[in-house]
Amino acid sequence: MSLIESLSANLPKLLDGLETTLLLTGLGAALAAVFSPGLALIRLGGPTPAKVLLRIYISFMRGTPLLAQLFLVFYGSGQFRAELTALGLWSFFRDPFNCAVLVFVLNSCAYQTEILRGGLQAVPPGEIEAARAIGMTRAQVLARVTFPHAYRIAWPALGNEVILLMKASALASIVTVFDLMGRTRQIFSRSFEFSVYFEAAALYLLITVVFVFLWRQIERRLTRPMRRTQGN
Amino acid sequence: MPPKTATDLVLSAQDIHKSFGAQEVLKGITLGARNHDVISILGTSGSGKSTFLRCLNCLEIPNSGSVAVHGEEIVFRNGRIGDQRQIERMRRHLGMVFQQFNLWTHRTALENVMEGPVQVKRMAKPEARDLAEALLARVGLADRMHHYPAMLSGGQQQRVAIARALAMEPDVILFDEPTSALDPELVGEVLKVMQDLAAEGRTMIVVTHEMAFARDVSTEVVFLNEGRIAEQGPPDKLFDHPETEVFARFISKTRRDIA
Known part of the structure; x- marks a missing residue:
């Protein structure tokens, strides 16, 4: 079979898989992004017990393999089937896709929190003072000055995190996603057709390239004010 | 100068004490500003003058003492913030201009000036835009409204910062060494704007090293030394007949610097 024939035969299934990969990564990264700003604030200025808990959570997520975390949730939840059923949560944990999304959210959130913490710490203190001096409330200072600035600083690192998560999402296949x-x-297990791995690699590469391009466009727009020459 | 009575004062500070760790920077400072006063605060570096100015709008929280704006008083005990809302309310009456300008770098000049009226005063955007355009024109930046701070010179940035403070229609404007971070050739354009504001009758408190400004523009000069007011009065009197040796030395030293 030629490469073209093989590709056209495999493509529908691969595209179906691609959709799941995008969904897995997108949900994981987006839900993590919902929680990371609040956690980053706690990380910097929250009450001590909350800070300690957060540090433990972050070290665990960053210090253990993602695959181990996946196994822990997917196989671990099976051990507590009775309890989870009683809580009405079993139907969630029964689906490996849900388990994978949960793990990706928890994992990416730890990384995003740390990235955002760095961004928050790099916001020029004078700009925050200027916002306070004008009479803004704390919430306004955060929404109008601190976070807009922190995200501009953190943007490239956050993009990197999404790319890493996208590639790591391949691990979900091990827990039957x-x-x-x-x-x-x-496909390979049925046909022993090695070229399918090249086709998959090309698809991964394609979405990474598209993602990097889009992310960089947004980055250019976000950081335009900071550049001395504002031609673009 | 007629004596100041409590009812005249737009802004007053009573017996302000401030320590950083074991070091007491302000050792009890009392100062009041009436409408149209332009008060210059002078002092050697480390005399506590910037710290005092920052206490007036609670960017530093004094350990003890009180600040009153328009008769609404905030009393400080043990360096703690009592009511955050009250502090925010009080800050709306006080404009502040910083040594490092502190413009919001992700917003254009126009957006910087509109921000306070829109966010804090809930002014409608078109109205705030008109106001901001008028103020930027007044500080000579009509052609720079859509520039980001990174595209502006230091003097231009500081004039935007002044327009930003004016946009809140403050009762008093605090200036924290507004020309100290500027290249010498840019100092003049900022001082000119400040002079115009003084001539308009704006109430201003200015921490500065600009002796000419202190002498020619201000209505009152305060000299801080080691956390206390060492000398205070109308500029003519102070500069011509310094009462303390430390102020006399301070003046002669700066005169030598100018010459």
Whole structure:
């Protein structure tokens, strides 16, 4: 079979897998992004017990393999089936896709929190003072000055985190999620057609390239004010 | 100068004490400003003059003492903030201009000036835009409204910062060494704007090293030394007949610097 024929035969399944990969990554990164600003604030100025808990959580998430975390939730939840059923949560944990999303949210949130913490710490204190001096409330200072600035600083690192998460999402195939990697393995196990791995790699590369391009466009817009020459 | 009575005062500070760790920077400072006063605060570096100015709008929280704006008084005990809302309310009456300008770098000059009226005073955007355009024109930046701070010179940035303070229609404007971070050739344009404001009858408290400004523009000069007011009065009297040796030395030293 030629490469073209093989690709056109495999493409529907691979695209289905690609959709799952995008969904997995997108949900994981987006939900993590909802929680990371609040956690970053706690990390910097929250009450001590909350700070300690947060540090433990972050060290655990960053210090253990993502695959181990996936196993922990996917196989671990099976051990507590009775309890989870009683709580009405079993139907959530029964689906490997849900388990994977949960793990990705928890994992990415730890990284995003740390990235954002760095961004927050790099906001020029004078700009925050100017906002306070004009009579803004604390919430206004955060919304109008601190976070807009912190996100501009953190933007490239956050993009990097999303790319890493996207590639790491291939691990979900090991807990039986049919993402792009899962579909690829499925096709290979039936046909022993090695080229399907190249096709999968090309698709991963394609979405990364598109993502990097889009992310950089946004970055250019965000950081335009900071550049001395504002031609672009 | 007629004596100041409590009812005249737009802004007053009573017996302000401030320590950083074991070091007491302000050792009890009392100062009041009436409408149209232009008070210059002079002092050697480390005399506590910037710290005192920052206490007036609670960017530093004094350990003890009180600040009153328009008769509404905030009393400080043990360096703690009592009512955050009250502090925010009080700050709306006080404009502040910083040594490092502190413009919001992600906003244009126009957006910087509109921000306070829109966010804090809840002014409608078109109205705030008109106000901001008029103020930027007044500080000579009509053609720079849509520039970001990174595109402006220091003097231009400081004039935007002054327009930003004016946009809140403050009762008193605090200036914290507004020309100290500027290249010498840019100092004049900022001082000119400040002079115009003084001539308009704006109430201003200015921490400065500009002796000519203190002498020619202000209505009152305060000299701080080691956290206390060492000398205070109308500029002519102070500069011509310094009462303390430390102020006499301070003047002669700056005169030598100018010459």
